[in-house]
Each structure stands twice: as structure tokens, then as C-alpha cells.
Amino acid sequence: MRLVFYTGKGGVGKTTTAAATAAHAAARGHRTLVVSADPAHSLGDVLGVAVGGEAGRPTEVAPRLAALEVDARATLDPHWGRIRDYLVELFRHQGIEGVVADELALLPGAEEIAALLAVEEAARSRRYDVCVVDCAPTGSTLRLVTLPEVASRALRLLLRVQRAVATVVSPVARVVVPVPLPGPEVFRDVDQLLYERLAKLRELLLGDATSVRIVVTPERMVIDEALRAHTDLALFELGCDAVVMNRLFPPAAAAEAFFEGWSRWQEERLAEVEASFAPLPVLRASLADDEVIGVEALAAHGARTFGDADPAARLCAAPRLRFGRGKGEYRVELPLPHARKDALDVAKVDDALVVRTGNRRRAIPLPRKLAAATLVGAKLDAGTLVVRLAPAASGAR
Numbered sequence: 001m002r003l004v005f006y007t008g009k010g011g012v013g014k015t016t017t018a019a020a021t022a023a024h025a026a027a028r029g030h031r032t033l034v035v036s037a038d039p040a041h042s043l044g045d046v047l048g049v050a051v052g053g054e055a056g057r058p059t060e061v062a063p064r065l066a067a068l069e070v071d072a073r074a075t076l077d078p079h080w081g082r083i084r085d086y087l088v089e090l091f092r093h094q095g096i097e098g099v100v101a102d103e104l105a106l107l108p109g110a111e112e113i114a115a116l117l118a119v120e121e122a123a124r125s126r127r128y129d130v131c132v133v134d135c136a137p138t139g140s141t142l143r144l145v146t147l148p149e150v151a152s153r154a155l156r157l158l159l160r161v162q163r164a165v166a167t168v169v170s171p172v173a174r175v176v177v178p179v180p181l182p183g184p185e186v187f188r189d190v191d192q193l194l195y196e197r198l199a200k201l202r203e204l205l206l207g208d209a210t211s212v213r214i215v216v217t218p219e220r221m222v223i224d225e226a227l228r229a230h231t232d233l234a235l236f237e238l239g240c241d242a243v244v245m246n247r248l249f250p251p252a253a254a255a256e257a258f259f260e261g262w263s264r265w266q267e268e269r270l271a272e273v274e275a276s277f278a279p280l281p282v283l284r285a286s287l288a289d290d291e292v293i294g295v296e297a298l299a300a301h302g303a304r305t306f307g308d309a310d311p312a313a314r315l316c317a318a319p320r321l322r323f324g325r326g327k328g329e330y331r332v333e334l335p336l337p338h339a340r341k342d343a344l345d346v347a348k349v350d351d352a353l354v355v356r357t358g359n360r361r362r363a364i365p366l367p368r369k370l371a372a373a374t375l376v377g378a379k380l381d382a383g384t385l386v387v388r389l390a391p392a393a394s395g396a397r
């Protein structure tokens, strides 16, 4: 199953573009699912049909086209329910009551996890050729796509600590310590969520069948945010395959004297975006004369935007993280488009390479051979971070 995420700043047209892509893909013969991962769902409004997803099931909205607005609570209860009940009990015990305890026990990033679980289920069902995800604004998209990696690390740590505590003190503690301890069923649920589903999701997200598309409008602030998002996504090895430039004035408007200056300005932004994001293709979506609502209008908008390109295809192959060997040293090459030297940090911590770009940080696990090597240098080379590591105990010099 092809998996395509749409991200971008608030209001740029993510929902419209995601729905248009899905409607067009379905019209071209792909079995398509469009999922809204934005808690402020507007997918149903754009499609002109309620797609609240009774019992988490997608709604058929046109031939080969299904849509789903994910309900976090309903989706997560089977997984998180018992863990949450335990947390609520724990918080109550510490004097935190009612609604506050309930709120505290909500899984951080619950909306994102629920959306991902829906995507994973769609992949497993083999009922769709392509799944298009309409994401919440940029920050939460990153949380969404990096979640399996970050959450599995956090949960694993938590699990280790809790297990250690539980095995050592549990039998006695239940009697003497006035704090409720999690029972084995809580561990079982965390385990299931952690190992089975998060691991599968990570595999799915990092695979070649997954791409992110960034929606922009011809505005400076929007473009700047898109550039940062592109770097951050690359840090987590999430490949982008296209940029969609939305709300471009159609040629008819550009011919009007009033719009002439604006059109020229838009063309400049477009050229800039094409140059900065190259080799990613920049798709042009025009400003429609009305809001783009309903499957038919969306499919037509999608057809105009994609032209001859298949909306479900991978429109550009993203370069990948590579581990290599040079003269007496190892090299790690991580593509980081638009990264700036002054906002970049590299360190080796235990057997991982920790890379920070701006305010994102990732610990990249190193292959066994490189785990004991020492960091000797790092530089940015045409949008790729090149890190040099010296083998541990060799006569490298």
C-alpha cells in the first residue's frame, strides 16, 4: 500500500489537497483511503459527507474511495484503556481527582497514535492501494511520523523501570506501600502496543512506499516553515516526494491588471521554491473560483494539479541514510536538505549518533561495527551531513 502524508502550515490547503489527491487517485482506478489525522477534523466538510467513522470504520464516499476521521478515544481504548485506568488510579491515590486525573492519564500524542493505528490497520487489511493522510499543522505531523521511533524508545525505558520496580517490590509492596502498582495486564498492553504495532508502523513509515508531501502557498512565512519541515523530516529518514504550491492565481486572473503585480510576485516565490526544493517536483494547484467541496470538484482539482502524473506514484526518490567506509574510517551520510551549520549539532552517545537540527533531535542507532568507533569530524556537504568515525582500536593513524 502506498502511504502519502500531506503536511504544511495551518490553512495552506492540506485537507483540500489530500482530499483532491484521494478523489483523483480513486477516479484513476486506485482503491483509496483518505484519513484525517487532524483533531480539528475538516475532511468530512471538504468531502461534503460525514466520515466520523462509526466504530473506527471508514465510510465509502465514492467508488473506490473511503474516508475516515479518526476518533482517538474510541481507537485507543482497546490498547490504552487498562494503562489509562491504572494511571487514573495512581493519580487519584496522590490526591488528584476526577477530570484532572482523567486528563493527565490521556496518552500524550493520542491523536497521532490513533491515526497511525488506523493507517496500519488499512495496510494490514490489504483493501487499499493507496492511503492519503491529511495531517494536522507541521509540528504535529512531525510528532505523528516520528512517533513510532520516539514512543518505542520512551515506552521501552518506562517498561524497564516499571518492571524492575514491580518485580522487586510488588508482592510486599501491595501490602505495605500505599501506592497502586501496575498489574501484569498493564504490562501486557504496553508490550502489545510497543512491540507489535509500533514496530510494524516504523517499518511502514521508513519504507519506500511512504512519502510526505509538503503543501505551501506563495508566502514567505509558509515557505520558511516548509523548509524547516523538510530538514526535520529528513532527520527522521522520512522521504518527501513532492511540494504542492497551492493558491496560485490561474492564468485568467494573472491577465487582469489588478492581479498583475501579485501574479509576478507569486511566480517569483514559485521559482524560489522550485530552486530550494529541487530535485523535488513542485506541483501547481490554482486558486479555485470557489471553495473546492465535494468528491467531483475535488477529483477535478486533483486532475488539474497532477496533470499526467499518477497521484499515487512516488514522484521523487529521496536519498537515504548511508553507512560507508573510507580510508581507514567509517562514514555516515545523512541527507539533511536546507540544514544550517549553525543550527546543527552532532555527538556520539553510547552506540548512537545524536544529531540535532534546530529544535529536533534524533539518536540514530549505529550498526554494530560502528558502535565503538569515535567521532572524528562532521561537515555539511551539499545538503548531506557527512560524519567521520574512526574505528575503535585499530592503527588507523
Ligand SMILES: Nc1ncnc2c1ncn2[C@@H]1O[C@H](COP(=O)(O)OP(=O)(O)O)[C@@H](O)[C@H]1O
Binding pocket: 008, 009, 010, 011, 012, 013, 014, 015, 016, 017, 042, 246, 247, 285, 286, 287, 288, 289, 290, 291, 292
Ligand atoms: N486551491 C484552492 N482554491 C480555493 N480554495 C482553496 C484552495 N485550497 C484551499 N482552499 C480553501 O482554503 C481554506 C483552507 O483550506 P484547507 O484545505 O482546510 O487547509 P488546511 O487543511 O491546510 O488547514 C478552505 O476554506 C478551502 O476550501
Ligand SMILES: [Mg+2]
Binding pocket: 014, 015, 016, 038, 042, 134, 135
Ligand atoms: Mg486541514
